[in-house]
Amino acid sequence: MSGHSKWSTIKREKGAKDAKRGAVFTQIGNLIAIAARSGTDPTMNSALAMAIDKAKQANMPAANIQRAIDRVADKNAAVLEETAYEGMGPGGVGIIIETATDNKNRTFPEVKNALTKNGGRIADAGSVMFQFTRKGVIRVAATGEDALLTILDAGAEDALEEDGNIIVYTEQKELAKVRQAILDANLKIEEAELQYVPNGSVVIEDPEIAQKVLKIMDALEDLDDVVGVHTNADITAEI
Numbered sequence: 001m002s003g004h005s006k007w008s009t010i011k012r013e014k015g016a017k018d019a020k021r022g023a024v025f026t027q028i029g030n031l032i033a034i035a036a037r038s039g040t041d042p043t044m045n046s047a048l049a050m051a052i053d054k055a056k057q058a059n060m061p062a063a064n065i066q067r068a069i070d071r072v073a074d075k076n077a078a079v080l081e082e083t084a085y086e087g088m089g090p091g092g093v094g095i096i097i098e099t100a101t102d103n104k105n106r107t108f109p110e111v112k113n114a115l116t117k118n119g120g121r122i123a124d125a126g127s128v129m130f131q132f133t134r135k136g137v138i139r140v141a142a143t144g145e146d147a148l149l150t151i152l153d154a155g156a157e158d159a160l161e162e163d164g165n166i167i168v169y170t171e172q173k174e175l176a177k178v179r180q181a182i183l184d185a186n187l188k189i190e191e192a193e194l195q196y197v198p199n200g201s202v203v204i205e206d207p208e209i210a211q212k213v214l215k216i217m218d219a220l221e222d223l224d225d226v227v228g229v230h231t232n233a234d235i236t237a238e239i
Contacts, residue, residue, distance in 0.1 A: 025064055026224045028055045030100035032068035034080055040069050046176035050192045057191060078102035084196075085111050086128035089120040089233065090212040091204050094128040096196040097220055098228035107225040114219040119212045131232055132196040136175025138168040141188040154181035165190060169197065198232030210237035 032051045039045035042052055048069070055065050071077040080100045085108070087095040095115075101107040112122050140151060143161055151159045151168055155178045158169040170178045172194060179192045204210045213233050220229045 023222055023224050024058055025055075025060050027100075027227050028058060028060055029064060029068040030080055030225070031227050032065060033071040033077075034082060034100055036069045036072045040072055046179065050176075050179070053189070054191060054193065083107070084129075086123040086125060087111075087115045087120050087216075088123045088128065089115075089216050089231070091202060091206070091209040091233070093202045093204065093213055093231055093233040094123075094131045094198070095120065095216070095220070096128065096132055096228075096230040097226055098196075098230075099223075099225045100227045101225040107223075110223050110225065111220065114223060115216060118216040118219050120216045129196075131200070132198050132230065134172050134194060135197045136168075136170035136172060136178065136192070137195045137197065138170065138175070138179055138182065138192040139190040140166040140168060140182060141190050142166050147187060150185050150187065151182060154178050154185060193228075195228065196230040198230070200232065201234035202232050204233050204235045205237050207237040210235045 028051065032048065032055060035045065035047040035051045038047060040048070042049040052065055055068075080102055081104065083099050083101065083104060085097040085099065087097060089095055097111055099107050099111065115121055135157070138156075140147070141164075142151075143164060143166065147166060148159055148161070151166060155174055156168045156170055157174075159166050161167075168178065168182070175192065175194060179189060182189060204213060213231070213235065217229055217231060220226055
């Protein structure tokens with residue numbers, strides 16, 4: 001599996017230290033609100049449990065988490081719509097941008113501007129999506145053969161060590177089941193979510209192109225309505 005390159009590491013490092021924490025909380029709050037539509041009890045709703053875990057990783061206050069859950073019962077709350085946009089970046093890299101918005105007429109221009117202003121462009125529907133597969137991705141705080149075998153026994157499709165963690169891939173419908181089995185094995189999960197995982201990588205060795213790609217990804221991540229950004233760029237350049 002590919003897709004966890006320099007951008008993934010940088011994104012994790014930004015995490016809770018992101019200077020634009022307000023935007024991060026808005027994004028995660030939208031994820032929680034969408035997940036809560038299927039039930040407001042995280043013990044019965046694995047998607048909500050994973051969204052709450054993500055909120056805690058970002059040090060999101062409990063009051064903010066509860067407020068996002070409560071949006072389900074608020075008849076006056078704006079209805080969020082999930083949309084995925086496709087983009088192309090420098091070096092021919094593909095980008096999938098997931099959004100949750102109450103106003104697509106606001107969100108689409110913001111996404112388009114973040115791309116074009118930084119050397120990318122909006123792509124035609126379907127022209128990038130086929131290069132990715134929707135999968136469950138779990139980051140486990142563990143290393144070693146014993147942990148890998150335990151994770152594979154839990155039903156993972158694939159698992160590999162990276163940056164002191166084990167990155168686990170599952171079929172889309174198996175994410176919640178595998179996540180719970182890993183927890184039952186007393187392994188710590190750093191994050192678990194559905195992602196668009198690239199079927200192959202576009203290797204970026206040119207530092208200048210790498211900087212442009214990272215700038216696009218960063219600009220997209222900073223948009224309030226964006227809840228996920230995925231790329232097939234494998235950045236090997238020293239930057």
